[in-house]
Amino acid sequence: MTNPLSKTIELYDTTLRDGTQGEHINLSVQDKLLIAERLDEFGMDYIEGGWPSSNPKDEEFFLKARQLKLNHAKLCAFGSTARSSATVKSDQNLLGLLQSETPVITIFGKTWKAHSSKGLGISDEENAELIHRSVQFLKEAGREVFFDAEHFFDGFKDNPEFALTMILAAVEAGASRVVLCDTNGGSMPHEVDAIVKKVVATAGVPVGIHCHNDSDIAVANSIIAVQAGATHVQGTINGIGERCGNANLISIIPNIMLKLHGSFTHLQQLSQLTSLSKFVFEILNLPSDTKAPFTGKSAFAHKGGIHVSAVMKESSLYEHIDPKLVGNRQRVLVSELAGQSNIRYKADELGIKLPEKGEQIRNLVHHIKELEHKGYQFDGAEASFELILRRELGDFSPYFNVLETKVHIESGVDSKNVDQAILKVQVGNEIEHIAADGDGPVNALDKALRKALIHFYPAIKTIRLVDYKVRVLEEKRSTSAKVRVLIQTSNGQETWGTVGVSTNIIEASLLALQDSMNYHLFNVRTAIQKKAAAEA
């Protein structure tokens, strides 16, 4: 049922160009350079860097990109055909493309008659000539030229002859790829299948596919196009892009490799897929999509007691692929729906032995359910979860107590802004009463707590907060709603997450900060004890 694909598939990434058209997507030039390097490392064949004449940022990118040392990937500049075929040689857009000095240039042209006749107001012959001359001009300047057939599927459904004529005009002028774009994202799988087959039979050059996700089927359409003979796939990392996004390469790649048994030229380490996805989310400053197929945090997460014990026995019966193949991992969710078996599995993962039965385990399950009811969740806060387990088992007791918290925020008072935290912290029998100013109230709190602890626990110095997230729960209660604060802390080698919930954002932050520091101190202490035991 699954004959391997007979040809190697080319990967063309347009995260840096089409991806940036998405809402909430903003990339600096430096961001784009970082992503380009990473895409090359991963094994993309082509990286579309931007549309040089559309904005100065993209021009700067191509200038700086000349310093990039790429292993395999070829950089591509994107733009349109000339404004008129009479003035091709002086066309600002085409000249801008040449100035970007990329080995490959991708230009798009009209292949839906209505766009040509209404949008540009030109005849069919004029449009074909425009495409031909534009491609030819770039080709004669020594560049490889790919032709993006804009609105191709809609154009073909409307007028197949027109659409094919435009493609052939590009091929005759020397375009080495024709890429069929479902620009509005409305085509159905059976249409993509039929149309790609026709083009593959007539184009004479390798055919590419470029889908948008407006019908929620961009990944499937891309796969179907490849099965129909396309050998070049365009998309973006995490499916970012205008409206509902572009086809998601993060899903297309493992589907082609693991399900259709196809291959790519430079992509070797599919196990880098999850970290690539996370890297791009991070650079975009967007939360990663936990539900994302293959790479999401929930993609191999199991919930519900009975199911989980079966998954642990034989995971291939419950998982469509081995998560390790894409660099992801199996997880068991500690959730309201979960019974003892999930908590037990999680404890195992953390190397903590729970008692088989008895009051202690019942208390633990009860306590966790109660916290979840209050709005706690431990998915991104496993360190907080571990402290709860260890506390219940008597392994751990907090290294300090915050007895009093005061936070003063003042703006405009005597023309000054103040963010100050004052804490009374007990360590053993001593009480520290200290204050710190900060950049915002939570930062002041963090500084004050460190100040209070550092004499007792110098190890506090080595950790730093790397992420701080706030989620408003019960949004309908608006400003008096509960908030959940998730904090990620790092000691340079490892990173751990902690959580706090309260109606008061300052208090929720303090809870998460306390857990984070306690977790670190517990691990430092344990390491010292282990070392001492080994030496004894």
Next chain:
Amino acid sequence: MTNPLSKTIELYDTTLRDGTQGEHINLSVQDKLLIAERLDEFGMDYIEGGWPSSNPKDEEFFLKARQLKLNHAKLCAFGSTARSSATVKSDQNLLGLLQSETPVITIFGKTWKAHSSKGLGISDEENAELIHRSVQFLKEAGREVFFDAEHFFDGFKDNPEFALTMILAAVEAGASRVVLCDTNGGSMPHEVDAIVKKVVATAGVPVGIHCHNDSDIAVANSIIAVQAGATHVQGTINGIGERCGNANLISIIPNIMLKLHGSFTHLQQLSQLTSLSKFVFEILNLPSDTKAPFTGKSAFAHKGGIHVSAVMKESSLYEHIDPKLVGNRQRVLVSELAGQSNIRYKADELGIKLPEKGEQIRNLVHHIKELEHKGYQFDGAEASFELILRRELGDFSPYFNVLETKVHIESGVDSKNVDQAILKVQVGNEIEHIAADGDGPVNALDKALRKALIHFYPAIKTIRLVDYKVRVLEEKRSTSAKVRVLIQTSNGQETWGTVGVSTNIIEASLLALQDSMNYHLFNVRTAIQKKAAAEA
């Protein structure tokens, strides 16, 4: 190319059962009842309410659901086949299903040999008998029975005879639907197509499809199954569900109606699709997915100057469907990538006339770009955007100034918790110096500001905050990072959004609150002036 589907398609919603297996998904009994009513109104044929014997919440749901007055939809209870075929009549799971008193019962059975032999440890014949007797028992109790063929596609690929035998055992016992489940979500479109065709040809009863999104193609697989002859589609609203989610009915429904020209029995008003999607996100207390096909806020949002003017001219050339058909609307994004033309379009939408040229419009564009650079975004905060425009044009000046802000947060001090805001607010020549306690610092701030303004502007009384969201920008800078606060305020008829950005969450909240109140006061004042002018 698009022959209309010859048969009416049944819609089977499992948001309340399979949907709740998703991470971060929690529904109370009351939530489930609200959603069930809404699903019925929308036109679902079947609503799967839960798995009665798996948890007490679902049992309570079915008890209370007896009071629901549904128009068309039939409620379904979900569960497994009996534990052993010898004890069908005393099986707790089957008895629980009968006790739920739904007209339809859906039970799942093993159709992948490995699950039957390894998981249950029984022979093929025993498994067939288990399915047969379980279905028969429920059928004899007077219920309509649907059979969910668990892991069917994997099972069929492994051993087609085994998989088909199990289905036929259910049909012979009286099951009126067999639903093919891609439980692990790993099947490819061509496999779904081929396998569904075979089952449709042999099953003798209507065939259903139930997909999971682990390969990012659940929507496409569902459509392809329908084209292959399935006449019953299962999925969830917004694609919620375990791991990567279930097939998203919000995407499947418009694809079937608008693209494949299929029809449903009770679904009449497709224009309710967007509000159904939003309603479920709201009940789930999850932010709605802006990129969601068909119903997302970005689904018909256009970015980028040139493109926008074309879209305004002839939108059918740029949008795969008319957004009104699904209750959505076209939007133009005010973004960094945007030039004057986007801002102009947005101003048009708001009924504000901008000058054609000159310093004023240049200042405005500059000002907005600067704010966006600081982290402002106006997508969910059009009221803030409108105030900026009107201020620049001289239409609006703020109704008050906050001169000083002090916020004191204390916990554990003399065993008391305090969240207090003290404001100095100027209105005209008067200065109010007031304080208020609240539930969290932002709530205290909101209360204090209202207290300061209410004597001057009694209209403040009629508004209330309906949503409060915090987004941490520059997450890598952790606790000293900037935050963006988005607030939604309502006067009972209309809702508007405002935004504030600062490193201090209190200050960011205050900025958004101020905009929200100013916007309301501006509209009240304008309405009074219009009325006075009309009467004069």
